[in-house]
Amino acid sequence: MIKVYRGELLHFLADPAKVALQESYQHIEDGLLIIKDGLVEQVGEASELLPLLDDGIEVIHYENGLMMPGFIDTHVHYPQTEMIASYGEQLLEWLQNYTFPFERQFSDLEHGKKIAEFFLTQLLDAGTTTALVFGTVHKESVEAFFTIAQQKKLRMICGKVLMDQNCPDYLSDTAQTGYEDSKALIEKWHKTDRLQYAITPRFAPTCSTEQLNKAGQLLAENPSVYLHTHISENTNEIAWVSELFPDSKGYLDVYDQSNLLGRRSVFAHGVHLHDHECKRLGETESSIAFCPSSNLFLGSGLFNLKQAQKYDVNVGYGTDIGAGTTFSMLSTLNEGYKTQQLRAEKLSPFQSFYLATLGGARALDLEGTIGNFTKGAEADFIFLDYHATPLMDRRMHHCKDLSEKLFTLSMLGDERHVKATHIMGERVQTAIAVTT
Ligand SMILES: O=c1[nH]c(=O)c2nc[nH]c2[nH]1
Numbered sequence: 402m403i404k405v406y407r408g409e410l411l412h413f414l415a416d417p418a419k420v421a422l423q424e425s426y427q428h429i430e431d432g433l434l435i436i437k438d439g440l441v442e443q444v445g446e447a448s449e450l451l452p453l454l455d456d457g458i459e460v461i462h463y464e465n466g467l468m469m470p471g472f473i474d475t476h477v478h479y480p481q482t483e484m485i486a487s488y489g490e491q492l493l494e495w496l497q498n499y500t501f502p503f504e505r506q507f508s509d510l511e512h513g514k515k516i517a518e519f520f521l522t523q524l525l526d527a528g529t530t531t532a533l534v535f536g537t538v539h540k541e542s543v544e545a546f547f548t549i550a551q552q553k554k555l556r557m558i559c560g561k562v563l564m565d566q567n568c569p570d571y572l573s574d575t576a577q578t579g580y581e582d583s584k585a586l587i588e589k590w591h592k593t594d595r596l597q598y599a600i601t602p603r604f605a606p607t608c609s610t611e612q613l614n615k616a617g618q619l620l621a622e623n624p625s626v627y628l629h630t631h632i633s634e635n636t637n638e639i640a641w642v643s644e645l646f647p648d649s650k651g652y653l654d655v656y657d658q659s660n661l662l663g664r665r666s667v668f669a670h671g672v673h674l675h676d677h678e679c680k681r682l683g684e685t686e687s688s689i690a691f692c693p694s695s696n697l698f699l700g701s702g703l704f705n706l707k708q709a710q711k712y713d714v715n716v717g718y719g720t721d722i723g724a725g726t727t728f729s730m731l732s733t734l735n736e737g738y739k740t741q742q743l744r745a746e747k748l749s750p751f752q753s754f755y756l757a758t759l760g761g762a763r764a765l766d767l768e769g770t771i772g773n774f775t776k777g778a779e780a781d782f783i784f785l786d787y788h789a790t791p792l793m794d795r796r797m798h799h800c801k802d803l804s805e806k807l808f809t810l811s812m813l814g815d816e817r818h819v820k821a822t823h824i825m826g827e828r829v830q831t832a833i834a835v836t837t
């Protein structure tokens with residue numbers, strides 16, 4: 402089945418930090434996106450492609466806005482949806498006081514499904530079409546999440562949390578049960594439709610060496626699954642890791658010793674990484690999820706994007722709900738820009754939108770599958786409306802070029818500007834779309 406969309410179009414072909422800017426993206430003022438059976442068939446100038454279409458093919462015209470690939474959220478916790486905006490703590494106290502008690506509810510499959518439904522609708526409203534998602538320690542939490550994501554035909558990655566120490570008994574598994582539950586979930590869900598599994602040790606403090614080693618074993622036995630965890634988010638956390646693992650050479654080394662680094666390994670935060678750790682992430686092709694809204698909310702610190710780029714580490718954006726305070730990738734770009742300003746570093750609008758799309762796909766080792774409009778990619782895309790709010794409308798009238806328009810979208814944009822979200826070429830009904 403052919404679907405055709407017409408309008409202004411942008412997607413990235415390379416990292417603007419690594420090639421000449423003009424080579425990093427394709428921008429077409431009046432473009433056509435042709436989709437066949439849910440996959441990108443062709444993009445190009447409308448004037449060139451329209452005459453080639455078969456008679457009678459409907460062309461859906463999106464005007465006064467921008468079509469681009471759906472956003473990719475490389476780190477988020479669906480069970481923390483309802484505890485967003487919990488006041489006053491930094492990471493370790495926030496986990497004890499709010500997060501752990503809250504995650505207890507996810508032993509209940511039906512509760513998990515209800516929250517997964519709401520969470521995924523929020524993501525789609527925000528224009529996010531793929532995410533790497535934490536469950537809780539309960540296998541039911543992942544069962545619930547994948548059930549709903551499958552119904553919505555989404556490309557989603559999720560995993561059961563592994564934690565067997567320094568956590569309440571009611572949230573604790575063991576190295577062995579964590580291994581067995583994860584293995585069963587991999588067998589049932591990994592590569593089912595568009596779903597993929599991530600082995601998910603919460604972070605070093607809540608995992609024994611035995612558990613981390615079991616995670617490494619499981620990863621070696623299932624090389625196509627992901628590894629998803631946290632690293633170097635908060636200075637007290639880092640000091641605690643060095644007490645807990647006195648034989649390690651540092652935080653990253655704890656994971657490295659258990660063979661957890663690699664092309665499909667995603668480490669959230671990395672706010673306080675040493676150069677040698679960044680170098681090791683780069684040489685193992687591991688990725689970092691940059692989560693600015695969370696890092697500011699928990700007072701964790703200012704991520705050093707330049708350091709990651711220097712060592713060729715793949716970086717994607719993460720909202721990190723519920724330490725992050727927004728589902729919106731546009732708002733997350735805003736926070737990312739300001740984070741870099743506080744480091745006296747410039748984060749260009751092109752770089753921002755690259756990180757939110759193709760950069761995220763690369764961080765998840767999914768280039769060619771999602772993240773741009775390359776032929777054969779899954780046609781998950783969005784339409785951003787330049788005039789959805791009066792303020793954006795006024796500001797846009799003064800924008801002279803694409804760079805300014807992108808910057809305006811990233812500073813003033815949020816869910817209100819995501820006019821349409823498409824999954825495999827089909828528009829999905831989001832909550833925002835219903836009310837406008
Ligand atoms: O932002 C975070 N959210 C969490 O749930 C978490 N667990 C460990 N480290 C964490 N950091």
Ligand SMILES: [Zn+2]
Nearest residue numbers: 478631669721
């Ligand atoms: Zn997190």
